[in-house]
Amino acid sequence: MVEAIDKATGAMSSAELAGGQHSRATVGDFTAADPRMVCRDVDVWYGSKQAIHGVSLDIGKNEVVSMIGPSGCGKSTFLRSLNRMNDTIVGCRVTGSIQLDGQEIYDKGLDPVPLRARVGMVFQKPNPFPKSIYENVAYGPRIHGLTNNKAELDELVEASLQKAGLWNEVKDRLDQPGTGLSGGQQQRLCIARTIAVSPEVILMDEPCSALDPIATAIVEELIDELRQNFSIAIVTHSMQQAARVSQRTAYFHLGDLIEVGETNHIFTNPQHKLTEDYITGRFG
């Protein structure tokens, strides 16, 4: 989708200003060839304050989409709307359409608990349960009834820890507390916990911001491997990280999705002035 020339300056039109809104057309193609999630005209409000303005974006199968932009631009708000985490915030309202495999996730009849297994989330700060390493991973499959017996559960715990690249480090101490692991290991344990319930999409909100550079590199490598099986949307403050892990990048500004496109394109040849200003460090 190509926007009008005057939009490329980032300036608001007089009509937008008069209406008190500033929903800007997105530069670039916000669709994915093989979409898993399809978001159209999504608005998010906190009470009377609008945090997201008419955002349309697909998350494709087997791709990593990164969401970047200055602090407060709405990246986390948009990410949280993808598995209805915003439902837990009083006064938060989401309108528009968000579909997962063709199903509206905000349909009244849809239970958000199984939805959050299908669209899992990894947070900024590793947050293992105060339970053993084994129990951290086994908890989800058990409450969702995904296995029939202990042997199957053991197998699923091992497979999830393998996929999260943690098995070799923890296989001899599965009964020890998850909170006793290093920060990077804890984050991989949280990823194993998310994977264990077979999600289709994994949302990551600055998953490496609490990690040192070595742990960050391990998690970034893992994100690339996870792409084989899952769709991933990641919020990051690090443009280097977005460039390393994602195939597509979405640039947000004041609640608008300004530009989206192939990651190397966004970083080498941004079309919108606001994107260019941000990636060249002029603001943000």
Ligand SMILES: Nc1ncnc2c1ncn2[C@@H]1O[C@H](COP(=O)(O)OP(=O)(O)OP(=O)(O)O)[C@@H](O)[C@H]1O
């Ligand atoms: N629970 C909330 N209640 C009211 N307003 C909120 C709430 N959470 C976020 N906001 C507001 O919504 C806007 C977008 O915030 P959000 O946290 O989504 O931005 P962000 O781009 O993820 O920021 P950061 O990079 O600093 O984490 C901001 O103006 C913020 O103050």
